[in-house]
Amino acid sequence: MLRKASSQVFRQFVRYNSADSSLVLERSINRVQLLGRVGQDPVMRQVEGRNPVTIFSVATNETWRSGEGENNPxxxxxxxxxxxxxxxxxxxxxxxxxxxxxxxxxxxxxxxxDYGEYVDKNQVRRQATTIIADNIIFLSDSVRDRT
Known part of the structure; x- marks a missing residue:
């Protein structure tokens, strides 16, 4: 029974069949996790007629060792x-x-x-990649103590 239920969940997760058998809508995943340090204090902006948004930047670091071999200290x-x-x-x-x-x-x-476009102050169209946050976990001691 568990196998049958998990099979049904998997099928629903992977694709959704509508009444029209020629139309198949597949499910997909767009998830990001970033662990890093905040680069600037957040700013809150509001465009006329829209809800406000809080914006900030996060820095992530990638470290690697270059040399002859992996075990080369x-x-x-x-x-x-x-x-x-x-x-x-x-x-x-x-x-x-x-x-x-x-x-x-x-x-x-x-x-x-999320990928989008905007026009900068020089009227040049630019591309922007943004992470739309669903959850934030505070890891710094000073921030955890204040919440």
Missing amino acids: TGDISQKTTWHRVSVFKPGLRDVAYQYVKKGSRILVEGKL
Whole structure:
């Protein structure tokens, strides 16, 4: 029975069959987890006619050793920092992020990737990648003590 139930859940997860058998809607996943440090205090913006959004950046680091072999202790250590733009739209989370997220805080952000375009101040069309946050976990001691 458990096998049959898990099989049904899996089929529903992978694809949804409508009454029209020619139309098959497949499910997909867009999930991101970032563990890093906040690069700036958040700002709250509101575009006319829309709900406000809290925006901040998170830095993640990738470290690797270059050299002859993996076990070579004399290889050079290199590090790359990547900056991610995080937007928080959910009303409760948006307000908590604005109040408690601070520059230098260590946080875990869970959400989804969003790609968009905007026009900069020089009227040049630019592409932007944003993480739309669904959850934020505070890992810095100073932030945890205040919540």
